[in-house]
Amino acid sequence: MSWKRAGIAMLVGIPLLMLLAWGMVRGDPRIIPSPLIDQPAPDFELPVMAPARTPDGEDVTGEVVRLSDHLGEVVVLNFYASWCVPCRIEHPALVRTAARYRDRGVQFYGVVYQDTPQAIRTYLRQMGAKGYPSLLDPGQRVAIDWGLAGVPETFIVGKDGRISKKIFSAVTEQELVTEIERLLAEPSPAAAPASTPEVSF
Amino acid sequence: MIRLIGYSATLFSLAAAVYGVIAAIWGVRSKRQDILASVRAAAYATFGLMLVANLAMVYALVTKDFSISYVAQVGSHATPFGIAVISLWSALEGSILFWGLVLAFCAAAVAWLHRDERSDMFAVTNGVMLVVGAFFYMLMVGPANPFGAVFPVPMDGPGPNPLLQNHWLMAVHPPLLYLGYVGMTVPFAFAIGALMSRQTDERWLWLTRRWTLMAWAFLTAGIVSGMWWSYEVLGWGGYWAWDPVENASLLPWLTATAFIHSAMVQERRGMLKTWNVTLIIATFLLTILGTFLTRSGILTSVHAFAGGDIGYYFLIFMGIMLLGSLALLAGRSEELRTTGSLDSPASRETVFLLNNMILAAFTFTVLLGTLFPLVAEAARGVRVTVGEPFFNRMTLPLAVTLLFLMGVGPALPWGRPSAKHYRKLILPASVAAISALVAVLLGAGLMATLGFAFAGFAITTNAAEFLLGAGARRRALGESPLVALSRLVKANPRRFGGYTAHLGILVMALGIVASSEFTLDHEVTLGPRETATVGAYTVRFDDIWGRQEPHRFVVAAELAVFMGDRRVATLEPRLNYYEMSDQPITTPAVRSRAHEDLYITLLAFERDGSSTTLRVMVEPLLVWIWIGGIIMFVGAGIAFTYRGPKDGKSKPRAPGVPVKGKVAQAGQAAGRVRAADKEEVPA
Numbered sequence: 001m002s003w004k005r006a007g008i009a010m011l012v013g014i015p016l017l018m019l020l021a022w023g024m025v026r027g028d029p030r031i032i033p034s035p036l037i038d039q040p041a042p043d044f045e046l047p048v049m050a051p052a053r054t055p056d057g058e059d060v061t062g063e064v065v066r067l068s069d070h071l072g073e074v075v076v077l078n079f080y081a082s083w084c085v086p087c088r089i090e091h092p093a094l095v096r097t098a099a100r101y102r103d104r105g106v107q108f109y110g111v112v113y114q115d116t117p118q119a120i121r122t123y124l125r126q127m128g129a130k131g132y133p134s135l136l137d138p139g140q141r142v143a144i145d146w147g148l149a150g151v152p153e154t155f156i157v158g159k160d161g162r163i164s165k166k167i168f169s170a171v172t173e174q175e176l177v178t179e180i181e182r183l184l185a186e187p188s189p190a191a192a193p194a195s196t197p198e199v200s201f
Numbered sequence: 202m203i204r205l206i207g208y209s210a211t212l213f214s215l216a217a218a219v220y221g222v223i224a225a226i227w228g229v230r231s232k233r234q235d236i237l238a239s240v241r242a243a244a245y246a247t248f249g250l251m252l253v254a255n256l257a258m259v260y261a262l263v264t265k266d267f268s269i270s271y272v273a274q275v276g277s278h279a280t281p282f283g284i285a286v287i288s289l290w291s292a293l294e295g296s297i298l299f300w301g302l303v304l305a306f307c308a309a310a311v312a313w314l315h316r317d318e319r320s321d322m323f324a325v326t327n328g329v330m331l332v333v334g335a336f337f338y339m340l341m342v343g344p345a346n347p348f349g350a351v352f353p354v355p356m357d358g359p360g361p362n363p364l365l366q367n368h369w370l371m372a373v374h375p376p377l378l379y380l381g382y383v384g385m386t387v388p389f390a391f392a393i394g395a396l397m398s399r400q401t402d403e404r405w406l407w408l409t410r411r412w413t414l415m416a417w418a419f420l421t422a423g424i425v426s427g428m429w430w431s432y433e434v435l436g437w438g439g440y441w442a443w444d445p446v447e448n449a450s451l452l453p454w455l456t457a458t459a460f461i462h463s464a465m466v467q468e469r470r471g472m473l474k475t476w477n478v479t480l481i482i483a484t485f486l487l488t489i490l491g492t493f494l495t496r497s498g499i500l501t502s503v504h505a506f507a508g509g510d511i512g513y514y515f516l517i518f519m520g521i522m523l524l525g526s527l528a529l530l531a532g533r534s535e536e537l538r539t540t541g542s543l544d545s546p547a548s549r550e551t552v553f554l555l556n557n558m559i560l561a562a563f564t565f566t567v568l569l570g571t572l573f574p575l576v577a578e579a580a581r582g583v584r585v586t587v588g589e590p591f592f593n594r595m596t597l598p599l600a601v602t603l604l605f606l607m608g609v610g611p612a613l614p615w616g617r618p619s620a621k622h623y624r625k626l627i628l629p630a631s632v633a634a635i636s637a638l639v640a641v642l643l644g645a646g647l648m649a650t651l652g653f654a655f656a657g658f659a660i661t662t663n664a665a666e667f668l669l670g671a672g673a674r675r676r677a678l679g680e681s682p683l684v685a686l687s688r689l690v691k692a693n694p695r696r697f698g699g700y701t702a703h704l705g706i707l708v709m710a711l712g713i714v715a716s717s718e719f720t721l722d723h724e725v726t727l728g729p730r731e732t733a734t735v736g737a738y739t740v741r742f743d744d745i746w747g748r749q750e751p752h753r754f755v756v757a758a759e760l761a762v763f764m765g766d767r768r769v770a771t772l773e774p775r776l777n778y779y780e781m782s783d784q785p786i787t788t789p790a791v792r793s794r795a796h797e798d799l800y801i802t803l804l805a806f807e808r809d810g811s812s813t814t815l816r817v818m819v820e821p822l823l824v825w826i827w828i829g830g831i832i833m834f835v836g837a838g839i840a841f842t843y844r845g846p847k848d849g850k851s852k853p854r855a856p857g858v859p860v861k862g863k864v865a866q867a868g869q870a871a872g873r874v875r876a877a878d879k880e881e882v883p884a
Binding site (some may be wrong): 006009013014016020024083084085119127 | 353
């Protein structure tokens with residue numbers, strides 16, 4: 001092969017490599033933008049998981065969280081499981097951000113995905129409690145409504161009750177803060193005052 | 202502890218490989234054999250260390266040590282022992298670790314088998330094996346570290362991907378495929394070794410072709426076992442969907458097949474030298490491209506591992522290898538000058554040239570189709586998928602032409618054909634005409650008819666070589682037919698190994714054409730004791746049952762299968778529900794017979810057992826696809842036993858190294874070849 005032919009081969013090879021590099025930069029093709037963005041969040045009513053099994057052997061506290069009760073607030077919904085490795089990675093970021101915005105009209109909830117309350121309790125003991133309630137989703141009905149592909153996924157719902165952001169895989173504190181600040185700066189729609197269940201573990 | 206052992210082993214592998222590369226350069230420059238010996242020692246060391254790292258990971262998977270990130274990702278207490286072992290290759294990091302083991306094995310094998318060689322070519326070859334090794338060990342130490350720490354330690358994990366837990370072929374398919382993929386590194390290393398040391402003589406061609414044959418055999422087995430797995434597990438009745446990952450394994454197979462043929466043209470005619478080196482380099486680059494495509498998450502595919510930054514490393518590595526190889530090729534153009542020419546357009550050389558052109562076009566087509574979604578998105582911002590219609594329309598004519606060439610090639614001689622050779626084509630041509638007629642009467646389409654005709658044609662010419670050769674021996678030496686056949690093959694392993702591989706792929710072609718052209722496909726819903734008839738089979742729905750197994754819940758429909766009034770089988774298509782997976786995984790029930798497969802998938806059922814919905818398919822000759830694959834593997838194995846011509850042409854050995862007994866035996870075998878079959882005398 002002469003240098004000239006090698007040069008021609010490189011003219012083919014280099015754009016091919018550039019194409020592949022572009023494919024990498026473009027991001028994951030499987031992540032299609034969620035059709036739920038800017039749409040009203042699917043409402044739900046979920047039982048709050050008890051931090052320890054109650055004396056009568058129940059896994060729930062008896063309280064129920066209804067998303068529509070939080071209109072006028074920012075809600076961060078984090079789907080997670082004890083068997084999911086990235087969930088462990090994002091755990092501290094969620095806990096810190098939740099603490100930072102506790103008194104500023106931002107409500108955090110964890111939603112347990114395909115897991116048992118027992119395993120979740122052990123997980124929370126190991127990782128340090130979340131500092132906000134975890135909700136049980138029997139039969140993954142809410143996960144299906146929200147179009148979950150896996151865990152972790154985190155949704156941020158604005159004061160108007162619309163989903164403003166969906167984050168795949170582990171979230172960072174920076175991602176959460178940026179979006180929450182943006183949503184808090186928006187004017188609040190006229191809405192009924194929310195009632196937050198007083199639960200903490 | 203296990204984490205520490207495993208991680209240190211990968212770290213030391215990297216160190217050993219890097220040392221080996223430096224020592225190879227240093228040893229070649231200073232011409233010091235003691236340093237070159239340490240290069241071989243480095244190759245052995247990487248193998249030992251990779252073995253330790255892999256065993257450590259298997260141990261961690263079996264003992265459910267969730268403090269190790271890979272185990273936390275794919276392990277689960279519910280996973281049975283055998284599946285825990287093979288989950289070594291069920292996700293990205295583990296598969297890279299296993300890849301490293303296979304690569305280190307190849308590097309050590311090359312170093313060991315050629316430990317008595319003293320020429321620079323082997324030193325560079327060992328060095329190149331370690332360069333590629335160093336790249337993979339670097340991935341394990343950094344971006345794809347399987348031995349990461351998880352703290353606090355999880356109680357349990359999700360278990361491996363359910364699709365991979367469902368069939369014993371998952372224990373076989375990835376190792377075979379990896380042996381094929383990774384094995385292609387060896388011919389590449391020899392090519393670079395030959396170019397760098399300017400020893401582009403016959404010797405490297407022999408060595409490279411033999412190693413390519415080995416890798417080709419395993420790649421073939423890997424691809425066919427993957428097709429078989431997909432047929433037995435995915436439940437759609439097919440085995441090939443032109444998925445990017447399937448294409449990624451096909452691409453190097455095509456270029457390696459081209460090389461195996463074109464190498465013989467170089468050997469006989471001194472032509473195609475640059476082309477051959479280019480094919481070897483392309484094959485290697487395509488294996489890396491395939492790995493990149495499956496592990497970077499760049500294309501949507503059923504097999505893709507979750508991506509990550511690892512893609513950038515592959516890209517940079519691929520770029521360096523591509524540019525380096527091209528520069529080397531350009532700088533060595535003198536050594537690769539053609540020394541021969543064609544005698545006749547109807548010779549075997551010409552057929553090989555055509556075969557190479559078509560295989561190159563095939564490769565280009567598959568590559569284009571695979572990457573087209575990326576091109577379209579880059580150019581126009583639209584997301585497209587390129588599916589079966591494109592690939593089938595573009596590749597079927599090429600495939601059919603290859604079948605034809607496979608029939609013509611063995612019938613034509615090297616050099617110039619005579620009337621005798623053309624007469625040899627009369628019988629195969631008649632078989633082709635009859636096959637075509639039968640196919641048309643059965644209602645086959647154009648491509649299928651051509652497929653049947655050319656497959657029949659080529660089977661006849663290839664089989665005739667065996668029969669004529671054995672017949673000649675029987676008459677001349679008075680051997681019994683079976684003895685004559687086996688001695689014929691033994692005396693000419695390369696030639697008859699090749700014909701065997703041809704017969705394998707032709708048998709496979711018959712299976713592919715028949716099963717895609719004449720499949721019956723019905724969807725039926727049955728109540729208890731109701732029956733449905735598809736083809737010659739009557740299927741009765743008897744019962745439905747569910748059972749909890751340790752790691753899954755199984756639902757199966759019990760079906761009685763009748764042919765006429767005779768009950769021939771009880772089939773149980775299943776649905777498996779895995780705890781951490783939303784969708785059930787099908788296990789179709791397959792009754793394979795030589796003439797057709799009955800393939801039943803359970804699609805849906807009522808919990809009370811009042812009805813079940815089934816997909817019932819009857820696929821003619823399908824089992825011959827797998828049998829053909831096995832024959833191809835055997836054929837490559839036979840060809841592999843040929844060790845090259847008598848030692849006369851190879852480089853002189855170092856003084857004091859005795860010529861081995863094996864070589865002397867090979868010499869005797871070559872002598873026998875001459876007596877039995879004059880055509881095979883090396884030119």
